[in-house]
Amino acid sequence: MKRVLLVCYSQSGQLRRCADTLVAPMREAGCEVDVVVPQPKTPYPWPWGFSGFLSVFPECVKGTPPEMVPESLQAPQEQYDLVVLAYQVWYLAPALPIVGWLQSGAAKVLNDTPVVALCACRNMWQRAFVALKKLVSAKGGRLIDHVVREDSGPAWATFWSTPRWVVTGDKVGATGLLPPAGVNDADIATLAQPGAQLAAALTAGALGGSVLNGSEAPIKREFVIPELVARFFFERWASVIAGSAGRSRWWLSRAFFFSLCSSVPLLIPAAVFALVIRLFARGWFQGKVDELTA
Ligand SMILES: Cc1cc2nc3c(=O)[nH]c(=O)nc-3n(C[C@H](O)[C@H](O)[C@H](O)COP(=O)(O)O)c2cc1C
Structure with a gap:
């Protein structure tokens, strides 16, 4: 039986729904999926409020994680066949709870293990991914694939609707003129497809290199x-x-x-x-x- 570790912190539940959809085909294929939810000692607020949203900016940019709850970091097993590392982006950097996990001793579970990174964010994830790659390789992980789902509305709308959502918790807004913030249900459901590809490759043998060949995180050169x-x-x-x-x-x-x-x-x-x-x-x-x- 193959063992999969999912590491996922999510405030609204959006990233967790994405991660659950991606790993569902692995569960269906008989893999055992353990879940680690890294928790900061002082929880981040949700919604953030304007001051809270601004207050975390320097630490995000500098990659300085908060103190973490030690018991929330440890994976049940010492070794896995695949680690799915879910992250969201805060100020063009990986969100601090996932940085906290990656910088902790618990992340030694990544050593010589295939890692698939999964991101759900507004639309600016590229520098965050470069930072995440460095943290994964510092722990000896082998990042084989990257899967991204961006907020479903057009960029001009999410420029306003995403910050409004995280600051106030309101996805729709008083006027209802803009598309709801976040990744919509239809886009989340599409994660079952790469999940099935990964599940098939995993159950067929040990994961070597990329399974998805860059198809799930097209680079935005612009x-x-x-x-x-x-x-x-x-x-x-x-x-x-x-x-x-x-x-x-x-x-x-x-x-x-x-x-x-x-x-x-x-x-x-x-x-x-x-x-x-x-x-x-x-x-x-x-x-x-x-x-x-x-
Ligand atoms: C403090 C903060 C900063 C954010 N900065 C970015 C960003 O730079 N780029 C981006 O695409 N999304 C950004 N987002 C949106 C998040 O990546 C994510 O979509 C949202 O917080 C929902 O994640 P959740 O699953 O934890 O609820 C930011 C969110 C927060 C709270």
Whole structure:
């Protein structure tokens, strides 16, 4: 019998539903699936509220996890045939509870084990995935596949509806004009397909390399440079905010948020800049694209 470990922290339950849909075919194929839900000692709020949402920004960017509940980290077995590592994105980085698990001793269960990463987020996951890959390989895990489901609405709508959802808990909004935030049921259901492919490969023998061949996390080349530029500014803001306390931290967090919102009109010159880089620094750009494969 094959053993699968699912590691999944989810606040609204969205990521957990995605993960359950992905592993359901493995359960049906007779695999034993253990679940670890990493818990921070001080739970993150849901919904976050505006201050809560801003307060976690420096730690996310710096990849500094909170103190974790030790008993929530340990997997029941010492070895698995596959680890499914579910993560969501917080400020272009893997969410802190999964970082907390990956940096803990419990993640030694990844050593020399095939890992499939599963992400459910708004739509900007590429830099977070690069960070996740580093954390997995630091524990000796072999990342073989990456599966992504993005919020189902158009990007212009989720730019507003996703933050509103996580800040207020309201998926629909008072006007009901925008599509509901998050990954919809139909998109979650499509995870049964890669789940079935993984289950078939797993029950046929030991997992060597990729089963899904990049089909479930198509690289968005147009987001490569915008995410790198955003990370550049995020890192600087995070250092300044982390170095402050009390009232000044409060003001700096809001200044960061204001700068983020007011950068929207810069999208067009930024797109031109990105195009120029892609034309004149092709080797460098391709290197950044290559980082995004599992
Ligand atoms: C603090 C915070 C920051 C977030 N930043 C991003 C982001 O940079 N990119 C993105 O695509 N989604 C982002 N999201 C959305 C989450 O990835 C995720 O879709 C949402 O929190 C629901 O996850 P859940 O399954 O834990 O409820 C953010 C959410 C939170 C709470």
